[in-house]
Amino acid sequence: MHIMTWKADDTAPKTGPVTVVERFQKGKIASKRAQTELARSQPSGSDFFKIPEEKQETDGTGLCEDGIAESRDFFAVIDGSTSKGTLRMDGKSSGRMAMEVLRASIPCLPKDADAATAAACLTSAIRHYYEVHGLYEEAARHAESRMTASAVVYSVHRHEVWMIGDCLCRFNGMTYTNPKPTDSILAGIRADVLRHLLRKGHSIADLCTRDVGREWIWTHLKDQCAFQNADDAGPFGYAVLDGFPVDLSQIRVLPLPSDTQELILASDGYPVLADTLEETERLLACSLAEDPLRIGEHPSTKGVAAGNESFDDRTYLRIKL
Numbered sequence: 001m002h003i004m005t006w007k008a009d010d011t012a013p014k015t016g017p018v019t020v021v022e023r024f025q026k027g028k029i030a031s032k033r034a035q036t037e038l039a040r041s042q043p044s045g046s047d048f049f050k051i052p053e054e055k056q057e058t059d060g061t062g063l064c065e066d067g068i069a070e071s072r073d074f075f076a077v078i079d080g081s082t083s084k085g086t087l088r089m090d091g092k093s094s095g096r097m098a099m100e101v102l103r104a105s106i107p108c109l110p111k112d113a114d115a116a117t118a119a120a121c122l123t124s125a126i127r128h129y130y131e132v133h134g135l136y137e138e139a140a141r142h143a144e145s146r147m148t149a150s151a152v153v154y155s156v157h158r159h160e161v162w163m164i165g166d167c168l169c170r171f172n173g174m175t176y177t178n179p180k181p182t183d184s185i186l187a188g189i190r191a192d193v194l195r196h197l198l199r200k201g202h203s204i205a206d207l208c209t210r211d212v213g214r215e216w217i218w219t220h221l222k223d224q225c226a227f228q229n230a231d232d233a234g235p236f237g238y239a240v241l242d243g244f245p246v247d248l249s250q251i252r253v254l255p256l257p258s259d260t261q262e263l264i265l266a267s268d269g270y271p272v273l274a275d276t277l278e279e280t281e282r283l284l285a286c287s288l289a290e291d292p293l294r295i296g297e298h299p300s301t302k303g304v305a306a307g308n309e310s311f312d313d314r315t316y317l318r319i320k321l
Helices: 094-108 115-132 136-141 181-199 204-209 212-227 277-290
Strands: 019-026 037-040 066-070 074-080 149-155 160-164 168-171 174-176 252-255 262-266 314-320
Touching (some): 019 066, 074 314, 149 262
Antiparallel strands (some): 074 149, 168 174
């Protein structure tokens, strides 16, 4: 199959310096359970401005499953998928482990790799982890147990963005998404259940403490994993990085116009992207205040659990091209 390519006029390989303008990462868990790092740089004369590796802290309840990969040739935001199974790798969730493997692997991609080559290399990296740790057969039999992640990758050499899974990007005033087909269906069912309970007198606080809507769809959230990278998934198929071959037709490739000055890469913890981190965070804060259950304008398969700051981990990376 051919990779899904979205053409832009006046595209050309990128050869000039790339600098990080804004970089932000935060887990959904509140206060001590979350770690935030914001770094800013001014354009410099160097070919590449490297921001120190982010630190993440936890009180034992879980690590942020988002990550950022940076090198001279590639920039990426990685979103490890919320674990649907009970399997843990090195004491970490499958989503966290997938993110860590990809974060280490993306900078090692060949400089001139295209999206298909990158997907194959990253798939091999996760599969290698399965094989070394004796997990391949379990992962092959039970898709919900796989190390799974989405990624949005910028290739400096090709001046392209590759969207594998449901991360986001924004450039030239437009936001681009690549959502899973089943998520909107399941989010709608969850929203209907929670609206019904609200009409019956349940409070928002009660439903944030116990998300009955998510309980209703939980089995189906696990079942939808059967559609990831599946040959016979039909209209519900979607691509992720999970150690098994990616359907190349599900990769969204966006060539950037040669006059593009800035690019934003983000995880789907942001329902709306803006041209600055400050505005993006403001929009998220307003959205969470208005709809903590996530059943309104931006329905989700999960809401803001009691004690958490958001409904999902979030990462925002803005780079100057």
